[in-house]
Amino acid sequence: MAGFLLRRLTGAVVTLFAISVIIYAVFYVAPGNVAQITCGPRCSPVQVHQVSEQLHLGDPLYVQYGHFLQGIFAGRDFSTGTSVLHCKAPCLGLSYRTDQQVTQLILTKLPVTASLTLGAMVMWLILGVGTGVLSAWRRGRPTERLLTGVTLAGTATPVFVIGLVLMIVVCGTLGWLPYPQYVPFSDDPQQWAWNLLLPWLSLALIESAKYARLTRASMLETLADDHVRTFRAYGVSERRIIARHALRGALAPVIALNANDFGSMFGGAVLTESLFGIPGIGRELVHAVNVVDLPVVVGMVLVTGFFVVLANAAADVLYAVADRRVVLS
Secondary structure, three states: OHHHHHHHHHHHHHHHHHHHHHHHHHHHHOOOOHHHHHHOOOOOHHHHHHHHHHOOOOOOHHHHHHHHHHHHHHOEEEEOOOOEEEEOOOOOOEOOOOOOEHHHHHHHHHHHHHHHHHHHHHHHHHHHHHHHHHHHHOOOOHHHHHHHHHHHHHHHOOHHHHHHHHHHHHHHHOOOOOOOOOOOOOOOHHHHHHHHHHHHHHHHHHHHHHHHHHHHHHHHHHHOOHHHHHHHHOOOOHHHHHHHHHHHHHHHHHHHHHHHHHHHHHHHOHHHHHHHOOOOHHHHHHHHHHOOOHHHHHHHHHHHHHHHHHHHHHHHHHHHHHOOOOOOO
16 A cells, blocks of 8 residues: 555656646747736837746746746745745745735635535535436336436536526526525635535536446446345345445445546536636636736646546545455555
């Protein structure tokens, strides 16, 4: 186990290093004047040059990347016009647009995306696993065919379509809920939950279809094992077999997939955050790309990559815990 985790940690460091190099290289060779975009359309050539000098945009790629690494390990000093700002390690730089430290920006956006991801995850596990178990239990019956059709439709439907339909029907036509507007948990827990209900449901309906199909396939495979046939021969009820014996073995791939999805959702819920106006990491990342805010883009992508790598390692460990036949090597 220790050797496995050490190798995963080493691989994570190498992966994040490669990601940061690629992003810097892409932005360095990309067309467009970053200083002009940052300064604004009304800036004079002199002002644009000053912005370029202040942000070190004229430095070679290796020099800019060296400053970035220095900030991570030792911190950096930034000139913000008339003053000097010290950014403590680990420093991911300052936003070109707002001069805000990227680390602080991420820390403000991370709880928002985490609350969206955690709530949706609980919903998609309940809906997906429950539907998959019921579909396997009712195999060959109309209930299974109906659930299979629903899950196929859910897999093929984009999340923004589900979100728009829910907002039009629930908020507009029926008026059961107000249109979502993010409220921090610390301000009002009840409003926080009510305003995230539709985003949670939008993600859960899409993701649960995938989990339902996976759970059904795993359950059918487990129910065909020899030890399950032995339980049936001894007269054990089908409900007891499913609840106490088949479900645990079928959950191993579900747990692994859920860990991967949880990590990728930290940067992959862009459409949901944009559609419902949720100020999370995905929405901020899209905006940073549009305005060529390199420090924010690099910081957000590295954080997302960190959670994805961490989730992949957690998925392997959880799979081994759920299925004793799997050995980490």
